[in-house]
Amino acid sequence: MAEKKTNYDVIIIGAGPGGMTAALYASRANLSVLMLDRGIYGGNLNNTAEIENYTGFSSIKGPDLAEKMYQGATQFGANYAYGGVTAIEDGGEWKTVTTDMDEQFRARAVIIATGASQRHLGVPGEEEFSGRGVSYCAVCDGAFFKDKQLIVVGGGDSAVEEGMYLTQLAASVTLVVRKDHLRAQPLLQDRAKKDPKLKFLFSHSVTSIDGDDVKVNGVHLVNNETGDKSTMPIDGLFIYVGSVPMTKPFESLGILDDQGWVITDQKMATKVPGIYAIGDVRQTPLRQIATAVGDGAIAGQEVYHYLQK
Numbered sequence: 001m002a003e004k005k006t007n008y009d010v011i012i013i014g015a016g017p018g019g020m021t022a023a024l025y026a027s028r029a030n031l032s033v034l035m036l037d038r039g040i041y042g043g044n045l046n047n048t049a050e051i052e053n054y055t056g057f058s059s060i061k062g063p064d065l066a067e068k069m070y071q072g073a074t075q076f077g078a079n080y081a082y083g084g085v086t087a088i089e090d091g092g093e094w095k096t097v098t099t100d101m102d103e104q105f106r107a108r109a110v111i112i113a114t115g116a117s118q119r120h121l122g123v124p125g126e127e128e129f130s131g132r133g134v135s136y137c138a139v140c141d142g143a144f145f146k147d148k149q150l151i152v153v154g155g156g157d158s159a160v161e162e163g164m165y166l167t168q169l170a171a172s173v174t175l176v177v178r179k180d181h182l183r184a185q186p187l188l189q190d191r192a193k194k195d196p197k198l199k200f201l202f203s204h205s206v207t208s209i210d211g212d213d214v215k216v217n218g219v220h221l222v223n224n225e226t227g228d229k230s231t232m233p234i235d236g237l238f239i240y241v242g243s244v245p246m247t248k249p250f251e252s253l254g255i256l257d258d259q260g261w262v263i264t265d266q267k268m269a270t271k272v273p274g275i276y277a278i279g280d281v282r283q284t285p286l287r288q289i290a291t292a293v294g295d296g297a298i299a300g301q302e303v304y305h306y307l308q309k
């Protein structure tokens with residue numbers, strides 16, 4: 001396929017909250033900007049039912065916030081295109097970005113904003129029943145489980161928030177937590193404990209997932225304190241056991257830590273001049289919409305200074 005080359009001042013890889021904010025700042029500084037994303041803009045906002053810890057909104061649906069951010073990001077001329085990035089080649093002043101659609105773009109600066117994807121449990125049955133009772137997105141799939149018996153695996157903010165979302169649809173939801181306590185923030189824990197349809201199974205792990213020809217019908221569990229094994233009949237399970245960075249295409253740049261997160265300085269710069277990283281993909285103590293937006297503002301401004309030099 002013929003290569004299409006297009007030059008920009010900045011290419012932003014990933015159009016989540018961080019990427020869209022960087023696009024707003026960079027384009028408002030009069031830079032030519034391309035946002036590339038392998039899916040619809042918004043990133044994980046599209047999988048989030050309700051957001052109530054983003055300043056300015058007492059509560060807003062994730063996709064609605066994505067739409068508002070997109071309007072802001074593109075108002076000064078930033079472009080948005082589909083394309084899963086497979087590589088960045090650092091040619092010094094110019095970087096070449098290649099996509100899985102065999103397109104190549106060039107830019108003098110690149111901002112990596114690819115975020116993180118959900119970690120899989122890695123137990124037998126998980127891949128086999130994915131989409132047939134195993135899900136990683138309550139907002140996308142919850143409606144299929146009206147009045148059903150569900151489990152949610154995990155004890156962090158995502159598991160607790162999405163578990164409470166699912167109790168609005170399902171007959172009951174059991175949170176299976178591997179330790180004897182939750183990791184989620186206290187406010188969410190308090191709310192969860194008051195949810196009459198949410199049950200907790202602490203100190204247990206799912207060891208395998210069973211099903212018939214059509215869908216999931218149960219799980220095998222182990223008690224992590226006693227070693228006792230048990231089974232539980234269920235109609236579906238939602239897995240929220242943390243996240244992994246989406247950084248495979250950037251491994252050869254030497255900018256990742258040993259777990260794959262991108263290392264940056266306070267200006268969001270990696271050790272490769274002209275390559276920046278923002279949001280959840282970064283090695284950072286807090287992964288929130290607000291922190292991604294803050295990172296995006298810094299990087300959008302920093303690329304302007306970098307390109308002035």
Ligand code: NAP
Pocket residue numbers: 053121153154155156157158159161177178179182183205240241242243286287288
């Ligand atoms: P997380 O905070 O990393 O929590 C992961 C949970 O899964 C923990 O309970 C962990 O248990 C458990 N876990 C990990 N591996 C497991 C395994 N193999 N089997 C069973 N359980 C396992 O992930 P997250 O909840 O997705 O949150 C990711 C980030 O997004 C966090 O920074 C979070 O604060 C943020 N977030 C914020 C909000 C909000 O502010 N409203 C909402 C969602 C997410 P251990 O505790 O035993 O390690």
